[in-house]
Amino acid sequence: MIELTFSAEARAARTRGAPLVALESTIITHGMPWPRNVEVARQIERDIRDAGAVPATVAVIEGRLHIGLERQELQALGRAGEVAKLSRADLAACLATGGTGATTVAATMIAARIAGIEVFATGGIGGVHRGAETSFDISADLHELAQTPVTVVAAGAKAILDLPKTLEVLETLGVPVIAYRQDAFPAFWSADSGLKAPLRMDAPETIARAHALRRAMGLPGGQLVANPIPAADEIPASTLAPVIAAAQARADSLGITGKAVTPFLLQEIFERTDGRSLTANIALVRNNARLAAQIAMALTGL
Numbered sequence: 001m002i003e004l005t006f007s008a009e010a011r012a013a014r015t016r017g018a019p020l021v022a023l024e025s026t027i028i029t030h031g032m033p034w035p036r037n038v039e040v041a042r043q044i045e046r047d048i049r050d051a052g053a054v055p056a057t058v059a060v061i062e063g064r065l066h067i068g069l070e071r072q073e074l075q076a077l078g079r080a081g082e083v084a085k086l087s088r089a090d091l092a093a094c095l096a097t098g099g100t101g102a103t104t105v106a107a108t109m110i111a112a113r114i115a116g117i118e119v120f121a122t123g124g125i126g127g128v129h130r131g132a133e134t135s136f137d138i139s140a141d142l143h144e145l146a147q148t149p150v151t152v153v154a155a156g157a158k159a160i161l162d163l164p165k166t167l168e169v170l171e172t173l174g175v176p177v178i179a180y181r182q183d184a185f186p187a188f189w190s191a192d193s194g195l196k197a198p199l200r201m202d203a204p205e206t207i208a209r210a211h212a213l214r215r216a217m218g219l220p221g222g223q224l225v226a227n228p229i230p231a232a233d234e235i236p237a238s239t240l241a242p243v244i245a246a247a248q249a250r251a252d253s254l255g256i257t258g259k260a261v262t263p264f265l266l267q268e269i270f271e272r273t274d275g276r277s278l279t280a281n282i283a284l285v286r287n288n289a290r291l292a293a294q295i296a297m298a299l300t301g302l
């Protein structure tokens, strides 16, 4: 059996049956620059506490799967330069070799399931990349949503992706895609991708009920809650479109492939928007953390 290392806070929450929200660590190590990344990670944890739930940031440290990080562990992870990016394929290998790594959406969902945590907040999930018809680059996050019963709150899929194809794959895999309080599927830095989301819900309690019903029916897989970025923080899609196209062209010309693609594109967009993409990214993750806390609380009330 796998031995989990709980933070003191997460362990106490489990003991008293308090609502927990899992958080990923790849956005700390590969999505944001030091030292801002650690400040933001702590802020997100505070947002979850302020909303009435308990945060559990997931990572692998020296071969141990951590559910919740102590202050100094989070600090060390955010500061370390070369940390592995762990998805479904890498998680067990990293544990077996005593390695250290940050968990993606897919790997965090796996860890959350093992730890009995049903709700998880992040920025944006991975999806089908542009040009996937030749590169075959489809994030393992989508397959994880199809098999692991965790409700993931994200601001849609990152706008660097091919969003229509991402929605098609989610539909094929039978993943409920639920837009929160709007009809449109959000596009990470913008609230509206121009695509309609397959489902819409307006209350955390409804999302919690749907989650519980899937569990009662024995359905594998989770739900994707697509929570739009608050209007005040959004970057219009028209501003971003040329930036994303230029970043993608650069990635293509440099021959970037595999798990390097997403971090490369995010860094390019950060530079090309003078950091505005990061400000928006932080706002949307905080917004997702608050909603995830509400869903987790609603679930414990059921």
Ligand code: PSU
Pocket (backbone or CB within 6 Å): 024, 026, 027, 030, 031, 087, 103, 104, 105, 106, 123, 124, 125, 126, 127, 138, 139, 140, 141, 158, 258, 259, 260, 261, 262, 263, 266, 281
């Ligand atoms: N969102 C961000 N920054 C990130 C990611 C998401 O703002 O770094 C990470 C998440 O961990 C997500 C991963 O699971 O990118 C997807 O990577 P890939 O496309 O290689 O599956």
Ligand code: MN
Pocket (backbone or CB within 6 Å): 137, 138, 139, 140, 258, 259, 261
């Ligand atoms: Mn990929």
